[in-house]
Amino acid sequence: MPFVELLVLLADVNTTRLDPLHELLAPQSHVTALVNTLIVLLLVATVVALVSRRLRTPYVIGLVLAGLVIPQESLPENIGLNPEIILNLFLPILIFEAAINTDLSRLRSTIKPIFLLAGPGVVLSAAITATLLQFGLGLAWITACAIGVILTITDTVSVIVTFRNVPVPPRLASIVEGESLFNDGTALVLLSVITGIHVSGTFSLGQGIAEIFIAFVGGGILGSGLGYLCVGLFQELDDALSNILLTVAVSLGTFQVGQVLGVSGAIAVVTAGLVIGGLGFRQTSASTRVTLLNFWEYAGFGVNTFIFLLVGIEVKPGILWMTIPAALLAIAAYQVGRICAIYPLLYGLGFYDHPLPLKWQHVLIFGNVKGSLSMALALSLPATLPDRSQVITLVFSTVLVSLVVQGLSLPSLVKRLNLSRISPIQKQIESLQLNLIAAKAAQNELGILLASGSLPKFLYEELFASYQSRVASSEKDLREMYNQRIISGNEEGDEAKYLKGVYRRLYVAEKGAINDAIRKGILSEDIGRDYINSLNEKLLVIKDDN
Incomplete structure (x- = not known):
């Protein structure tokens, strides 16, 4: 049921019959008021979502507090529960x-x-x-x-x-x-x-x-x-x-x-x-x-x-x-x-x-x-x-x-x-991820500075190499941790969860690229949809495992 119809039911309207012209125009004005109210409530909900995310508070509590400051008399026909x-x-x-x-x-x-x-x-x-x-x-x-x-x-x-x-x-x-x-x-x-x-x-x-x-x-x-x-x-x-x-x-x-x-x-x-x-x-x-x-x-x-x-x-x-x-x-x-x-x-x-x-x-x-x-x-x-x-x-x-x-x-x-403690392995993985993220971001910034002429090439190469050593070291440690887990026969540890998160993002990115190619006419829909279905299967497997 569309939310406009829902709000009509919530309003429980009792229309007073006056004359044919009034009967013709009243429903239109009432529906317009309901639509306007719907728009305002949706905007309020959007603002609450943004503020709740910033303050890290439950979204539903923000909605209740926002509703308290909205005077009920300002809504058409006393919309309520x-x-x-x-x-x-x-x-x-x-x-x-x-x-x-x-x-x-x-x-x-x-x-x-x-x-x-x-x-x-x-x-x-x-x-x-x-x-x-x-x-x-x-x-x-x-x-x-x-x-x-x-x-x-x-x-x-x-x-x-x-x-x-x-x-x-x-x-x-x-x-x-x-x-x-x-x-x-x-x-x-x-x-x-x-x-x-x-x-x-x-x-x-x-x-x-x-x-x-x-x-x-x-x-x-x-x-x-x-x-x-x-x-x-x-x-x-x-x-x-x-x-x-x-x-x-x-x-x-x-x-x-x-x-x-x-x-x-x-x-x-x-x-x-x-x-x-x-x-x-x-x-x-x-x-x-x-x-x-x-x-x-x-x-x-x-x-x-x-x-x-x-x-x-x-x-x-x-x-x-x-x-x-x-x-x-x-x-x-x-x-x-x-x-x-x-x-x-x-x-x-x-x-x-x-x-x-x-x-x-x-x-x-x-x-x-x-x-x-x-x-x-x-x-x-x-x-x-x-x-x-x-x-x-x-x-x-x-x-x-x-x-x-x-x-x-x-x-x-x-x-x-402290119901769910982070294991030492998970802490180590996150520490290595931190090094990778920070080093890659610095390398990207170095490339921007070099392209704009703000950084000489010899200094760029020297700084880039220092960050690359951090990247190589972190990647080596991550590879060793993963290989040891495979050898021990346990693939459902913290590293597996990390890899599933990576694969989920990659599959979603692939879906977006294929959908864009289909809309632009680069790929035929038959071929593209088959590949998207295979990606959906992989996403569902990842979701079921979590």
């Missing part, structure tokens, strides 16, 4: 994008801690959070339970952005990503049960367990069925554009079918995404796979950009300031719940699976940042729920304080924990 749009459009896109990029082999190796955290961990954490909020804020039990579930959802985007800037062990990153895939589904199922209890006014433990079982098992079966159906269609289609349309239809349609059947749409989308990413992409050519992955990466990035910008716009600074004490209490409550769930459960994990280091558990706790889905669920609560308006304000303030405070402090915490 619409829970139906987030749950039915944004959530399936984000879940599907994460699922298709999940490595099934890595997921299998971490499935025990993931299910432990996304299942019993969510239930235990929500129960403790609800209890603390009920006693701390004097809320009704049904309201406290709803907030407890809403605040168990973790915004993985902020955590993954941190992991990209600060190196962490791959297994820890897989656990965080895998937990987020199933965490949302668990929370949505629990909130549905709580809402049903509130509406009906009765509670049956057996019925609640049955609803949860049906939601999870039914969602898994539905997602698997639609995922394998999509895999079969992938075998018939090898057109990138058709496959993009197919995956969009499956991601959004699976969620809607799950809602209609009364099973978990989120779990269904996760399962379908895992099946398609693990099996379906193998049925397509490398070029189609690269196109699909690039499209979904852009879709996820665009959705997150608008969500977090709208989060900041939705929260009014004055109300935020007044509710900070309650928000800090809520943060303390859900962190206590997270602590009581993480440490005991992962301690028990060590008796039947690989134990997780204590430092990793610290990251899982302090990386418990809240995000836009919590806000969307708060907006979707029944109107008859006690203290609903106060709940929405509390959740909004809690999410914003969590994003800013926890999000900004998380990178420094991960650095202090």
Whole structure:
């Protein structure tokens, strides 16, 4: 769906009928205002991206802070967060994008801690959070339970952005990503049960367990069925554009079918995404796979950009300031719940699976940042729920304080924990790279000075030779390190990672040159596309190995 249409839905327009001329001109002026707003928001997001990169802060936090300074009254028709749009459009896109990029082999190796955290961990954490909020804020039990579930959802985007800037062990990153895939589904199922209890006014433990079982098992079966159906269609289609349309239809349609059947749409989308990413992409050519992955990466990035910008716009600074004490209490409550769930459960994990280091558990706790889905669920609560308006304000303030405070402090915490130490070999490689980069840059500058007449030739030759000796020495050491690794039979060390990075850049450069030659008519498309497909295969192999 184009973002202009999306903003039209977010605006929820109520047009007043006046006369035929007004009816003719009003939609045009409204669409123009929406387009102008879209342009402004995109420019704001671009500026935030540049500033965030300079300051080395998470991009999503910058978006939220930027949204705070944008007055909501300046936007047409009160554009803001619409829970139906987030749950039915944004959530399936984000879940599907994460699922298709999940490595099934890595997921299998971490499935025990993931299910432990996304299942019993969510239930235990929500129960403790609800209890603390009920006693701390004097809320009704049904309201406290709803907030407890809403605040168990973790915004993985902020955590993954941190992991990209600060190196962490791959297994820890897989656990965080895998937990987020199933965490949302668990929370949505629990909130549905709580809402049903509130509406009906009765509670049956057996019925609640049955609803949860049906939601999870039914969602898994539905997602698997639609995922394998999509895999079969992938075998018939090898057109990138058709496959993009197919995956969009499956991601959004699976969620809607799950809602209609009364099973978990989120779990269904996760399962379908895992099946398609693990099996379906193998049925397509490398070029189609690269196109699909690039499209979904852009879709996820665009959705997150608008969500977090709208989060900041939705929260009014004055109300935020007044509710900070309650928000800090809520943060303390859900962190206590997270602590009581993480440490005991992962301690028990060590008796039947690989134990997780204590430092990793610290990251899982302090990386418990809240995000836009919590806000969307708060907006979707029944109107008859006690203290609903106060709940929405509390959740909004809690999410914003969590994003800013926890999000900004998380990178420094991960650095202090020193989770991923650079090996001596990696340090040596980087030292040799430094010598090569510096010496080559100096030689290039010497050539410029010689060509311009600013440097006599005898001095140029003398200085060039001194730098060349540094280049030769560094290249010799790198060659010896690589050859020793080959002789020892271990090609997956730090040198291999270094070489993969070099090859990735070379393959991308080759693709750019071939595409330019095809556009200019120097090469025929048949020959050029075959070579590009082979480069795509090599790029995919490098990506899978990392």
